[in-house]
Structures are given as structure tokens and as C-alpha cells.
Amino acid sequence: MMTEPKSASGERPTIGVFDSGFGGLTVLRALMARIPHARFAFLGDTARLPYGSKSRRTIARYASQSAQFLVSEQDAEFLVIACNTASALALDDIKDAVTVPVQGVIEPGAEAAASASHSRDVMVIATDATVQSHAYAAACAARGLRAIEKACPLLVPLVEEGWIDHPVTAEVVRIYLDELARDAAAQDMKPDTLVLGCTHYPLLRPLIERAVPAGVRVIDSAEAAADAAVRMLGERALLPDLPQVTRQIPPPATEARFFATDSVEKFERLGSRFLERPVANVELVDLGG
Amino acid sequence: MMTEPKSASGERPTIGVFDSGFGGLTVLRALMARIPHARFAFLGDTARLPYGSKSRRTIARYASQSAQFLVSEQDAEFLVIACNTASALALDDIKDAVTVPVQGVIEPGAEAAASASHSRDVMVIATDATVQSHAYAAACAARGLRAIEKACPLLVPLVEEGWIDHPVTAEVVRIYLDELARDAAAQDMKPDTLVLGCTHYPLLRPLIERAVPAGVRVIDSAEAAADAAVRMLGERALLPDLPQVTRQIPPPATEARFFATDSVEKFERLGSRFLERPVANVELVDLGG
Numbered sequence: 001m002m003t004e005p006k007s008a009s010g011e012r013p014t015i016g017v018f019d020s021g022f023g024g025l026t027v028l029r030a031l032m033a034r035i036p037h038a039r040f041a042f043l044g045d046t047a048r049l050p051y052g053s054k055s056r057r058t059i060a061r062y063a064s065q066s067a068q069f070l071v072s073e074q075d076a077e078f079l080v081i082a083c084n085t086a087s088a089l090a091l092d093d094i095k096d097a098v099t100v101p102v103q104g105v106i107e108p109g110a111e112a113a114a115s116a117s118h119s120r121d122v123m124v125i126a127t128d129a130t131v132q133s134h135a136y137a138a139a140c141a142a143r144g145l146r147a148i149e150k151a152c153p154l155l156v157p158l159v160e161e162g163w164i165d166h167p168v169t170a171e172v173v174r175i176y177l178d179e180l181a182r183d184a185a186a187q188d189m190k191p192d193t194l195v196l197g198c199t200h201y202p203l204l205r206p207l208i209e210r211a212v213p214a215g216v217r218v219i220d221s222a223e224a225a226a227d228a229a230v231r232m233l234g235e236r237a238l239l240p241d242l243p244q245v246t247r248q249i250p251p252p253a254t255e256a257r258f259f260a261t262d263s264v265e266k267f268e269r270l271g272s273r274f275l276e277r278p279v280a281n282v283e284l285v286d287l288g289g
Numbered sequence: 290m291m292t293e294p295k296s297a298s299g300e301r302p303t304i305g306v307f308d309s310g311f312g313g314l315t316v317l318r319a320l321m322a323r324i325p326h327a328r329f330a331f332l333g334d335t336a337r338l339p340y341g342s343k344s345r346r347t348i349a350r351y352a353s354q355s356a357q358f359l360v361s362e363q364d365a366e367f368l369v370i371a372c373n374t375a376s377a378l379a380l381d382d383i384k385d386a387v388t389v390p391v392q393g394v395i396e397p398g399a400e401a402a403a404s405a406s407h408s409r410d411v412m413v414i415a416t417d418a419t420v421q422s423h424a425y426a427a428a429c430a431a432r433g434l435r436a437i438e439k440a441c442p443l444l445v446p447l448v449e450e451g452w453i454d455h456p457v458t459a460e461v462v463r464i465y466l467d468e469l470a471r472d473a474a475a476q477d478m479k480p481d482t483l484v485l486g487c488t489h490y491p492l493l494r495p496l497i498e499r500a501v502p503a504g505v506r507v508i509d510s511a512e513a514a515a516d517a518a519v520r521m522l523g524e525r526a527l528l529p530d531l532p533q534v535t536r537q538i539p540p541p542a543t544e545a546r547f548f549a550t551d552s553v554e555k556f557e558r559l560g561s562r563f564l565e566r567p568v569a570n571v572e573l574v575d576l577g578g
Contacts, residue, residue, distance in 0.1 A: 047343070054336070054551065157446040168460055175457070262343065 013238045014039040015229070016076025016100075018066050020049040022260075022267050023156070023199035024082025025274035027105065030226030031080065032250030032275075035239065040256040041074035045287065047262035051085040052129025060090040064097035065287045071098045074257070078238060080229050081105065082199055082222070084126060088135030101236060105199070108228035109221030110139035110147075113193050116217045117145060121189040123180055123216075124149040126197030127156065136197050148189060149197075150180045159200045160270060165207060173204065173211045181213065195219045203274065249276045258282040302527045303328040304518070305365025305389075307355045309338040311549075311556050312445070312488035313371025314563035316394065319515030320369065321539030321564075324528065329545040330363035334576065336551035340374040341418025349379040353386035354576045360387045363546070367527060369518050370394065371488055371511070373415060377424035390525060394488070397517035398510030399428035399436075402482050405506045406434060410478040412469055412505075413438045415486030416445065425486050437478055438486075439469045448489045449559060454496060462493065462500045470502065484508045492563065538565045547571040 087104030140147035264282035271279030352375040376393030429436035553571035560568030
């Protein structure tokens with residue numbers, strides 16, 4: 001169920017952003033750069049990650065508890081599910097669990113691919129769990145696109161190791177993209193668009209853009225999700241009538257609180273790399289089993 | 290508490306082997322090669338992995354439940370904790386939770402390093418969680434060794450991607466071992482021994498042996514744990530007086546049952562690579578939250 005509340009805070013809506021870990025900070029970063037006057041509350045359900053290996057019912061329960069925390073305890077008036085697994089498997093459950101508008105990351109990524117692609121063939125790279133859900137393929141098919149998906153399980157650990165601009169990472173990206181291009185050719189596809197279907201991948205965007213064939217557009221689903229959120233907020237009159245903002249990085253004055261369900265150390269250490277500003281004072285919360 | 294039961298099954302003891310995932314299958318493999326006439330029950334607590342990011346109390350609870358399953362439901366007369374995190378943080382809790390002898394992986398690894406090292410300086414590579422526990426450093430110090438530990442977080446994902454004998458993996462191993470050698474030199478250490486402190490790493494042993502400096506001995510803690518288990522079983526008269534077996538791979542006739550707490554697909558797919566024989570008919574068990 002969904003209602004359309006006026007922002008309780010007047011000109012400054014509170015936006016809740018949820019991920020199973022901290023990769024979703026790339027979505028928060030894109031949101032803060034676009035809506036710097038909003039308040040943000042980010043929750044990483046780090047005690048229970050990874051969601052990818054769990055059943056749909058368990059993921060729905062965890063994600064719904066997390067969404068309720070952001071709405072009930074942090075007064076979020078709008079939720080962005082910055083987690084591909086939860087977006088793929090539990091978006092309807094989350095919408096049923098809260099009374100505020102909810103936005104995922106998969107539909108906006110597919111929508112941006114549909115706008116960008118002329119050949120109507122697109123490639124998607126993501127984690128194993130996201131690929132196995134085929135959520136991007138389904139969202140692309142609904143827009144008349146053929147999608148070929150590839151799991152790239154080494155990219156998240158490489159980002160978390162900090163090997164962002166590293167020859168090993170460049171080689172791994174080259175291997176994955178070569179395999180993907182071969183698989184696409186074997187299916188007579190002529191993809192002209194590559195969707196980054198994991199919230200860790202935006203950190204590898206420069207390296208990925210150097211590796212894709214000429215003429216292939218790279219779509220960042222974190223940026224696409226933030227664009228879609230701005231549109232949805234505007235439609236629901238949750239945004240004041242301010243000029244459109246297109247900053248590169250979040251302004252330091254933007255208000256953001258961070259919550260995690262387990263050890264905050266890694267979150268603080270790596271988070272600033274994803275957010276491009278310091279992530280400090282992460283608060284530990286207990287959502288139960 | 291610990292009692293010393295005679296094998297209820299006479300000449301064929303039942304040995305329980307536990308890991309949070311399936312990496313511990315390398316320990317099972319070493320045990321089956323040494324004690325082919327025993328019965329084995331392996332439990333991977335895959336629903337609740339990774340243990341590394343969880344608190345000590347939570348790990349102790351999960352590991353104790355798993356140990357009790359192997360003893361109560363599978364009649365294990367001896368337990369091998371083939372999980373570095375649980376061995377580091379919860380071995381005493383597990384010993385308190387069951388009435389059979391319990392063997393971890395860390396003490397045997399340190400013991401084998403103590404036997405191998407002349408310089409008394411050793412290197413340990415492991416996961417982030419194991420390194421942060423400093424369990425190997427403590428077990429080495431208790432034997433008069435200085436240990437320098439290094440987390441190698443990319444090695445598990447590389448093994449799970451199947452890049453066992455791959456140029457990228459060789460390069461990653463080279464980078465990690467170079468950094469470790471530099472750190473050791475900066476501390477005026479002259480290590481002559483490298484301990485593989487993670488149950489995934491034995492699959493990379495050929496590649497690691499090519500990368501270590503000449504004269505450095507590689508200690509596989511899975512092999513060391515199996516050797517220690519054979520000794521402990523012998524001391525407790527749980528083994529019949531058979532000639533010592535030193536097979537390279539587990540004989541196909543050896544009886545083994547496999548249990549997992551979540552999706553068995555990855556377990557079956559990757560498990561045979563760790564065990565060097567097929568892993569089929571993995572049974573799903575529910576240990577609760």
C-alpha cells in the first residue's frame with residue numbers, strides 16, 4: 001500500500017536508503033549530489049549479508065524490517081532500495097510493509113538502457129545472485145530489449161580490496177567483458193549498451209569504460225536510480241521547486257546519518273570510497289534475527 | 290567437558306567435520322585419505338556464513354549448534370572443526386557443548402610450522418577475519434615462533450570462481466607474497482615457512498609453491514589438522530590398529546554424508562573440486578536462527 005504524504009519537514013524531505021551492505025552508498029552518493037538539501041538516512045544490514053545466498057522469503061523479511069526501521073525510527077518519507085538482490089526479489093514485500101513511496105534500482109537501470117540503446121540488445125553485469133534472479137532480463141524484456149546477463153563475482157572483492165585502478169582488476173574486467181561479448185555474438189546479438197547492475201561497480205566505471213568496445217554506452221544503475229528517485233519525488237510534490245542540481249560529488253553540508261546492523265569498522269573504512277566524502281559515526285542498530 | 294568413548298561402531302569410527310561453508314572439504318579430503326575405513330559426516334553452515342563478520346558470541350552459538358547436530362543426530366564420536374574462524378574464536382565453547390573429543394585447525398597448523406621452521410620466523414596467510422583474530426600468531430608464539438600474518442581476501446573468491454591455475458590468480462598471489470616478504474623484512478624477520486591458514490588455499494598450493502622464495506616450506510593447515518586428528522584418534526583408541534595410510538586422494542568407497550543449512554547447489558558444484566571426488570546428495574538441515 002502506498003500513500004503520498006507531503007514532506008513532514010517542509011522543504012527538506014527525509015530520504016531513506018537501504019542496502020544489505022555498503023555498496024548502496026554509490027546510490028546515496030548520486031542522490032546527495034542531486035538533492036543536497038534533503039536529509040538522508042542510510043541503513044546497511046551488514047549483520048545479515050550477503051542476501052544473495054538466502055531464500056526469497058528470508059530476504060523479504062530482512063528487507064521489510066530494514067525498510068520499517070528507516071520509516072518508523074528515522075521518519076523517512078521516501079525509500080530507495082539500493083540493493084539489487086532486495087530490488088529483484090522483495091520490492092513488492094517492501095512496498096507492502098511501509099506506507100511511503102519505494103524505489104528500487106533495477107527498473108531505473110532497465111529504463112535508462114531502453115533510452116540509450118538503438119540496437120535493442122543490451123548487456124548486464126552483476127553479482128551471481130542478481131543474474132540468477134534474471135530481474136534485469138525481465139525488466140529489459142518489458143521494454144522491448146533483449147538482455148544478456150553475466151555474473152562477475154570477482155569484481156566486488158576487488159573493489160573491497162581497494163584495487164580500483166589496478167592492472168589485475170583491468171585484466172579481470174577484460175576477461176569478463178570478452179566472455180560476455182563472445183556469448184552475445186554466439187546469440188547473434190549486437191549489444192550497444194552495458195548496464196552496471198551492482199552497486200559496487202560504479203567505482204570501476206573508468207576502467208570498464210576503457211574496456212568496452214567503441215560505441216558501447218555504459219549505464220550506471222546507481223545514477224539511473226537516483227534520477228528516477230528525483231522524478232518520483234517531484235511527481236509526489238516531496239521536492240521543493242528548486243533548480244535542478246547536477247553536482248559531481250555530494251556537498252559536505254548535506255545531512256546524512258548512517259546505520260549498520262554489525263561491525264561498523266569496515267563500513268567506515270570503505271564507505272568513504274563509495275560516497276566520496278567521510279563516513280563517520282555509523283550507529284549500530286539491532287533488527288533482531 | 291570431554292569423555293573418551295570407545296568407538297560405538299567398533300572398527301569404524303564416525304568422524305564429524307564442520308565448517309561455516311565448504312572450504313573445510315579440503316580437511317575432510319585429507320582425513321578421508323588417511324582414515325579411509327572411517328565413516329564421515331560433513332556439515333556446512335552455509336545459511337549463516339560468513340562467520341568472519343559476526344561477533345564471537347554469535348559464532349560460538351552457531352558453531353556449538355552445528356557440533357551438537359553432528360554428535361546427536363549423526364553419532365559423531367570425534368569432531369574436527371575445519372573452519373579457521375570457529376577454531377580461532379569458539380573452540381572452547383564447542384568443547385563445552387559436546388561430549389566427544391574436538392580438534393581445530395589452528396593449533397595443528399602452528400605445530401607443523403614449529404616442526405618445519407629453523408629460523409623460528411613464519412608467515413601466515415589467511416582471511417581477514419582469521420588475521421584479525423591473531424589466533425595463528427598466538428599459537429605460534431606459544432611454540433617460540435614469531436609469526437607475521439597477512440589477509441589475502443581475493444584468494445577465496447578466485448578459488449570459488451574456479452581460477453585455480455590462472456594467470457590472474459598467479460599475479461594476485463605474487464603481489465600478496467611480495468607485500469608479505471617486504472613487511473617481514475621491515476621487521477627484521479627471516480621467515481622460512483609459510484602457513485596456509487584458510488581451508489580454500491590448499492587448492493592454490495601448486496601456484497603458491499611456485500611463488501614463494503626458494504627454501505620456504507609451505508604448510509597446509511588442512512593436512513596438518515588431519516595428521517593431528519589421526520594422532521588424537523590413535524591416543525584415544527578410536528582407531529583400529531591398521532597400517533598408516535597416506536593416500537593422495539580419498540578412495541571412492543569411503544563413506545561420507547554431506548549436510549548444509551542453505552542452498553546445496555553451489556556446495557555440490559564446487560565441493561567436488563575441494564574433495565577431489567563427487568559431492569552429491571547434500572542434505573538440507575535446519576539449525577534454527
